[in-house]
Amino acid sequence: MTSAFAQSNPVRPTSPHTRNRPTKGHARSERAETRRPSGFDRFDLDPRLARALAEAGYDEPRPIQVETIPACLDGRDVMGLAQTGTGKTAAFALPILQGLLEEPGDGPLVLVLAPTRELARQIENEIRTLARYTEIETVCVFGGVSAASQTKALRRRPEIVVGCPGRVLDLLQQRELDLSWVDTLVLDEADHMFDMGFFRDVRKILAALPKDRQNLLFSATMPKEVRSLADQILNDPHVVELAHTKPSERIDHFLYTVDEGRKRALLDHVLAQEDCRTAIVFTRTKHRAKRLAQQLEKQGRSAVALQGNMSQSQRDRAMEGFRAGRFEILVATDIAARGLDVAGIDYVVNYDVPNTPETYTHRIGRTGRSEATGRACTFVTGEDRAWLRDTERILGAPIPSETLPEGLPTAAAGLGGREPRTGGGRRSGGARGASSRDGSRGGASGGAASTRNRSRRGGRRSGRGSASGRASAGR
Numbered sequence: 406m407t408s409a410f411a412q413s414n415p416v417r418p419t420s421p422h423t424r425n426r427p428t429k430g431h432a433r434s435e436r437a438e439t440r441r442p443s444g445f446d447r448f449d450l451d452p453r454l455a456r457a458l459a460e461a462g463y464d465e466p467r468p469i470q471v472e473t474i475p476a477c478l479d480g481r482d483v484m485g486l487a488q489t490g491t492g493k494t495a496a497f498a499l500p501i502l503q504g505l506l507e508e509p510g511d512g513p514l515v516l517v518l519a520p521t522r523e524l525a526r527q528i529e530n531e532i533r534t535l536a537r538y539t540e541i542e543t544v545c546v547f548g549g550v551s552a553a554s555q556t557k558a559l560r561r562r563p564e565i566v567v568g569c570p571g572r573v574l575d576l577l578q579q580r581e582l583d584l585s586w587v588d589t590l591v592l593d594e595a596d597h598m599f600d601m602g603f604f605r606d607v608r609k610i611l612a613a614l615p616k617d618r619q620n621l622l623f624s625a626t627m628p629k630e631v632r633s634l635a636d637q638i639l640n641d642p643h644v645v646e647l648a649h650t651k652p653s654e655r656i657d658h659f660l661y662t663v664d665e666g667r668k669r670a671l672l673d674h675v676l677a678q679e680d681c682r683t684a685i686v687f688t689r690t691k692h693r694a695k696r697l698a699q700q701l702e703k704q705g706r707s708a709v710a711l712q713g714n715m716s717q718s719q720r721d722r723a724m725e726g727f728r729a730g731r732f733e734i735l736v737a738t739d740i741a742a743r744g745l746d747v748a749g750i751d752y753v754v755n756y757d758v759p760n761t762p763e764t765y766t767h768r769i770g771r772t773g774r775s776e777a778t779g780r781a782c783t784f785v786t787g788e789d790r791a792w793l794r795d796t797e798r799i800l801g802a803p804i805p806s807e808t809l810p811e812g813l814p815t816a817a818a819g820l821g822g823r824e825p826r827t828g829g830g831r832r833s834g835g836a837r838g839a840s841s842r843d844g845s846r847g848g849a850s851g852g853a854a855s856t857r858n859r860s861r862r863g864g865r866r867s868g869r870g871s872a873s874g875r876a877s878a879g880r
């Protein structure tokens with residue numbers, strides 16, 4: 406497991422609007438110093454959160470949690486560079502919940518923006534798990550479904566709103582969502598948010614938020630657009646970086662060089678491996694995902710597609726079925742590549758290579774989650790050479806190559822892909838061919854953080870009713 410490093414990274418001076426958080430941060434660190442830190446005890450969290458953590462089986466904080474939680478608790482802005490599967494949701498959810506327990510108020514006080522509905526739902530579920538012994542409410546809003554139940558839920562003034570930018574903006578413009586009390590903003594998967602063209606919506610949402618707030622920004626990569634947004638919104642952030650763009654050490658990843666016409670047979674070979682009980686197969690297009698899932702079903706496999714042409718309820722059914730083990734194979738487009746957390750996926754198969762090296766890391770990160778190990782294989786055609794070169798350069802190591810199985814037939818019916826080409830076989834060239842399945846391993850380094858006190862909810866609570874008054878309001 407790689408270790409995290411953190412550094413203080415002054416981006417711009419402390420905002421003149423910053424209020425002082427009187428003693429909370431100091432009291433916390435004094436109390437913590439008198440104890441030997443162990444497990445989650447080191448964060449001195451509310452017993453209701455500690456109970457939920459214990460029940461969820463979270464014994465030891467993950468590196469991103471060790472590095473992020475103290476700074477968040479101190480009210481600092483945080484920039485977390487971490488890929489999914491590292492435990493980053495709890496890294497921001499725990500301090501947020503702690504803050505809401507210490508300083509309650511009518512919501513929404515916390516806004517979490519995520520690029521996809523699946524990720525938003527997953528965040529909502531994680532927050533609900535951790536908040537199960539509190540009265541804190543979380544509502545999730547996203548497009549593709551009727552807004553009626555979401556607006557109804559928002560009228561209960563939940564403390565936390567998790568949502569995708571499009572729907573959040575719609576609800577804001579319809580005055581169904583009041584963001585004027587938000588004092589903590591989380592931007593999750595900011596790079597993906599940019600890739601999906603959400604930045605314009607995000608900027609409009611930012612303009613509707615109070616200026617004086619805590620900002621927590623998470624991104625697996627730091628393209629210049631995300632860097633520029635971070636520079637604009639983060640105030641003296643605490644920066645936590647985990648090995649980004651590098652696959653997890655627990656993932657054994659390798660590639661096959663194969664022509665388009667034999668991909669289908671190669672997939673059968675991979676899915677027939679003894680250690681492949683569950684798999685996500687990624688295709689480039691929605692159409693291919695649909696066709697491939699249908700073909701696998703016809704072969705008697707329990708497969709389901711997850712692609713953007715499906716309705717929200719179809720997508721939910723596919724995800725839930727896969728999560729519950731009713732389907733062994735999920736054939737997905739990149740919509741499923743980020744953030745999704747399904748335990749125990751044995752294989753990720755890149756039937757088609759992803760668009761970017763970053764997406765490669767995200768896709769293969771669907772296996773090897775948490776403490777589990779996983780395997781990821783990529784089908785590379787002659788046309789993917791430039792992609793391979795770029796990806797290996799960014800990963801800093803070649804992706805080990807596997808020899809094609811003997812006698813692989815060319816599929817009679819293709820999947821609408823490019824024309825079959827001749828070729829395949831073991832990739833030539835040095836360490837790559839020889840080091841089959843050695844895997845390339847990412848690294849990371851460590852460091853320390855400084856603290857800054859900052860007020861969160863106290864000022865806003867005045868005139869908004871006490872915690873007890875709030876607890877009885879419409880709950």
Ligand code: AMP
Nearest residue numbers: 463465466467489490491492493494495
């Ligand atoms: P995330 O990166 O937030 O998607 O988290 C990946 C997975 O790790 C999720 O299933 C979490 O429930 C789980 N997780 C997060 N923190 C811990 C922890 N400290 N101990 C055990 N599991 C954790």
